[in-house]
Amino acid sequence: MELPPEIIDQILSAYLMKWPLGEIWRWRMNSRDAWEIFAFSSSQRALGFWDGAHYYETKFYRQGMYDIASLLDCRLISRQWDFSVCRILRKQVWWSLQLDNKYTFERAVECCEAENGGPISWVRNLSLDTMDDLRTFERIYSYDYERFKDLDIDDDDYIILNSYVDQLKTADEWSTRSDFKLHYDKGGELRLLRHLFDKLTSIERFSVVFPSAESYGDLIAQCYDIQGVDEVIATLQYGLRSSAFCHLVDLSLAVPSTWHVGQLGSALSQDVKDHLSHLRLVIVDETGPSGSVEYIRFEEGNYDGDLDAILTSGHAPSNLQVAYPNKDYQDELWRFVASCPNLESLAIEATHYLQLDLLEWNPTSDSRGLRNISLRRVWANVSSICRLLSASSESLMPGAIQRVALDDVKIYEDGGNWEEVFDHLLARCPDLQIFCVTQLSYFTGHPRYECNNRPWENYSSIWTEYDDESNNDRKSLYMIDKKMIQRAGSSRYNYPVRLIDSSFDSEEE
Structure with a gap:
């Protein structure tokens, strides 16, 4: 007797495995797989994982196929099984x-x-x-x-x-x-x-x-x-x-x-x-x-x-x-x-x-805008960055942005301050889940410019002037990291971003 399609799908779902996201450190989306893991991995509900020493739960995990050869063999059972396997392959392979x-x-x-x-x-x-x-x-x-x-x-x-x-x-x-x-x-x-x-x-x-x-x-x-x-x-x-x-x-x-x-x-x-x-x-x-x-x-x-x-x-x-x-x-x-x-x-x-x-990108009217964004090696103004983190000008809703990765982004000498971007994310992006930044900086003529004389090996989340008491760049960045970690549960197991120059790990001990 042929099994109902729902039962076959349930059986075949065993070939779809879930893995926690690896640690994102000095993040670069330099491959399609890395970008997919960053942008399309799940964050809907927490799953439990065992790392060999600890059990922990996290909302950040990816899905992939396990034992494809055996899955392909299932196509030989019947036409219905073949149809169900092909449906999985269409989506995953x-x-x-x-x-x-x-x-x-x-x-x-x-x-x-x-x-x-x-x-x-x-x-x-x-x-x-x-x-x-x-x-x-x-x-x-x-x-x-x-x-x-x-x-x-x-x-x-x-x-x-x-x-x-x-x-x-x-x-x-x-x-x-x-x-x-x-x-x-x-x-x-x-x-x-x-x-x-x-x-x-x-x-x-x-x-x-x-x-x-x-x-x-x-x-x-x-x-x-x-x-x-x-x-x-x-x-x-x-x-x-x-x-x-x-x-x-x-x-x-x-x-x-x-x-x-x-x-x-x-x-x-x-x-x-x-x-x-x-x-x-x-x-x-x-x-x-x-x-x-x-x-x-x-x-x-x-x-x-x-x-x-x-x-x-x-x-x-x-x-x-x-x-x-x-x-x-x-x-x-x-x-x-x-x-x-x-x-x-x-x-x-x-x-x-x-x-x-x-x-000059303008989302459709009433759109909440982008969910995921990654920028690497661009010059920018604060306004041009915040525009990509916001809903359309005609929408009354907050921005939909969930995941942000910024690598080697420089702000012009008259382009504003990084704390304005961070404050925008804190105040107007309630769905933010992952915020991963490295080598953020300013042009040399900017009042907050800090020199990184060996950028090929000296890494920091942000390079910004230390001596200016009115400079809240690092404080605002810290507040975002803290909010993300609290939302995820902890920095050690639940949040997949390795934070550079961070004291969160020591705070949790």
Whole structure:
């Protein structure tokens, strides 16, 4: 006798396990998984956990699948069991396509050709990653003044950008190749990907991850195969315009430049943008001056992150940054965000500092605004931050913000004080659950500026002037942390944020 569907679902729920959130310390949402854990983990009701020595309860936990192989075997019992298992897989499993592994595309196409669409018919979460073949060489620059001295050119950066040799990537411990080229033909993989886009029916969550690029302090920069990148972007635009993405609600893009954000964002119809709920935008090319906190080792005094002279920095840009500098094309990124009025979650993770005040995002009328926000390496005014923590101007309700992560956010010299942001959260954000900050600071011209001369290794929640008696930055931050911990139960087991420069642990002993 066939069991009722509710009973089957109850049995299969045993394959869905719950784990407490790991400690969030010096938080960076540098992966899709980390962002999902931060933004989408549960906080509705407390569950009990045993850590081997202590039993404790916490509201902060994540859900995942356990023993997928056995779960798949359950599909063989009957059609009803198969239907119930597929429903779980649709929600929980990501279908991963790897550009450097053609087999993943061939396998997906085989599934497409199966009867009734096969497994491809229940794909809801799709990712495209493992694209190391797009970062194929290093550009070695030099300052060849002799070559240009007769041309009356005294622009140091012009001389550097026109004095270089390219060197193919060489084998390392991670490499699976021995035949290195400037361009790998991915035409076969991309044709298969377009075929998949035509066959897919309803993608709800989509993730794209391009390889990162960095500079070295001796005018050497990792570079991309621009032809290959352009071909992938064009294929992704084709997919985003297809009917398969009409139901998209969650989009995560890790792309080389802010320009690429605009290219992919423009492929989405306004109808799709209107019902997009979760948006994560990550810039992965950190080459060139001010592209990483690590570069300050050589960029002496560049504490505002606004140095753009290559010779002074010693860190040269990639070929993509020369063509599409992140700062110059950031309007493309902000314009895309502004076109998505119903967002619940937003993450912006930059390399070169971006200007948050350029964002003109207005939630729909009567909306309570964002629930989750993560910002990394942005310049901001207090007003531009508080705007993202608030309900729409037409709503009488408080902001819906629940989880906030701020990493390396700088306030302009005339942009207000951090305590104003903290006070806003305390007074106007009653649903706040997690507040995780690190390396908050001010521009060097701000009255509350405090110097962190080794930011690549000196960490603090906030860098702010100690001697000013009217400075309540640390006090207001302490009040938020205290409120979050009291709401969660304790700092040791119930609240998943590791607090830097905190005395809460000692207070509980």
